[in-house]
Amino acid sequence: MPSYNSAKTIERAVQSVLLQTYQDLELIIIDDYSSDETLRIVEKIKDNRVRLIRLSQNSGVAVARNTGIKAATGRYIAFLDSDDSWHPEKLARQQAFMATNNIGFSFTAYYRNEPNGKRRFVPAPVEMTYKKLLRNTIIGCLTVMVDRTIVGHFTMPNIRTRQDTATWLAILKKGTHAYGLNEGLAFYQVEANTLSGNKVKMMQQTWKMYREQEKLTYVHTLYNFIGYAYQAIKKRISGYV
Template identity: 45%
Template structure:
């Protein structure tokens, strides 16, 4: 029997006691068993840490690291990435969920085609009919035009991409990371099947559309240094496709 490559699951947490247990359980329920769950707590003020430790006591595949100062999601994710030992890197935030066959299907998809970067479709918790479908593949320019790559669906083969980290920007570091990776590799490939469930949390950063629009302009213009006209070009497509995704 061929040994399963190790998948490192990256999970930043902050004041997550309400949902983190369900997120951890969705990893434990995976039909693919060779994973490690690397969690970094960003100085939670609630019972997140003792709650996670209850899971660690029963499952040694779960690892917890604690930041000394509240530093933001990018630092928390990068702390996880520093300590991840797997060939494959996957991302799951503490309020989202995976379907049981997510890792199994995505690893097989990547190995069968030797893909370095993949993403999948996903659905929304509490919205039974809303499903995000994904294209067969997308390049750097295509990614800038929309928000189709959901962080909770991403898997990276670090053997092909090499070590990578998320930029230390205040917000939108995940989408900026995918853009920077797609400057190095030609395409990210989509597995058009809903394998994850995204939770819309009222008042969350990702749920604030105005802030999302502002941070996207900032990241395109200042971080990726596209220049004014290219930023404007991609930004118009981004806004249109974001509205289409959320309201269609």
């Protein structure tokens, strides 16, 4: 769990992990040099499954997540940002799904909690490949679980945005497939003050990821970008619950 000035939300996020029905877990919180009350809030949580690592300078979410991956001792790696939360049975259902089917990389459906109070359901397709993910936005970082005994060692590229998608693409490019569990087991919180600017920035960063991380040609980039844009729009205009 990377955190940066998340005093308003981190307690809810942490509790959603500690209240999992799957109790054999460690929660590694990597604080990216917060200047608010985040550290004080985390330090008040008395649970020996929680480990707090504070970075010596603000380094970005990729560095924070990689620090957590390196420090993790478990077989399975799951991700949750400090402003989101999990369903109480998220880890139990997903781990069972992976173990039963010998899956190395999985993701689930999730809910987008909108600023207007509405909630959107974002479904999980049965399977994602490298080529499919290039044209999609469907894998939410807060829903991913990776079995390191199957996938092996992995890290996130040190880029400011889209590092999660770039990571999934790197894993899938090796021939691994990602399998979806179509149950709403996580809750993504959309903040009102980030809606307008982020759409344009994320589109720009996605294009940049195609060109710089994936080394796609201009034509291939345009082809995948059109698919990405279509899926992003589709995800945001459907699925109210």
